[in-house]
Amino acid sequence: GENVEQHPSTLSVQEGDSAVIKCTYSDSASNYFPWYKQELGKRPQLIIDIRSNVGEKKDQRIAVTLNKTAKHFSLHITETQPEDSAVYFCATCFGNEKLTFGTGTRLTIIP
Amino acid sequence: DGGITQSPKYLFRKEGQNVTLSCEQNLNHDAMYWYRQDPGQGLRLIYYSQIVNDFQKGDIAEGYSVSREKKESFPLTVTSAQKNPTAFYLCASRLAGEADTQYFGPGTRLTVL
Secondary structure, eight states: OOOEEEEOSEEEEETTSOEEEEEEESOTTOOEEEEEEEOTTSOOEEEEEEETTOSEEEETTEEEEEETTTTEEEEEEOSOOGGGOEEEEEEEESTTSOEEEOOOEEEEEEO | OTTEEEEOSEEEEOTTOOEEEEEEEOSOOSEEEEEEEOTTSOEEEEEEEEETTEEEEOTTOTTEEEOOSBTTBOOEEEOTTOSOOOEEEEEEEEOTTSTTOOEEOOOEEEEEO
16 A cells, blocks of 8 residues: 655744655555644644646645655745644545545744 | 534543544535544544445554444444554545545544543
8 A cells, every 4th residue: 555754753943944844655646645734632734735747836835846756745834934833744645535644744933 | 624523522431432433524525534643653544435325444444433324424433342542533524526635623532541
């Protein structure tokens, strides 16, 4: 089955700087790559996603890039703010069935 | 997200007891999912259902059971066969044909005493 590795597991960034989280996957057939943000004790919330026919997608301060050849995709957060502090999960999907999640990155924004 | 509800928010049970977690959605979504979340391990899929009266095992189905008698409901039973059931349980749903996007409920935190 699919294997998703996510790095780093923890990340501390000075407020205003950029943060980058990277995920690699094993199944070349995966075609959907969402990113979720989860605050402490809350549900995961979808923040951005990308499909395999697109190389990059941006939504205000967040962006996702996909390299299908290398089988990795990354989340980029620019101009970080304290409210960006949370755990971020990447995931992959093949077809319309189930997601496989990475193990999460705890992002801390230092004021 | 507001259309997916889980109850209760916190649940305590004694060892050897079965317990059922509720998940309801009013989004008219076809597919529903149950995940378990443990610290440092991300979300792991327990069971999922694409249509009423049908469901499939996920990666960690042992010790769990589900039913899907109604489109809007997908209850999860944690049985006494589950050796380490203390965890945060998340339900999700997805509209068939829409972009694979899953939306999560608020979760139930189960603690075995």
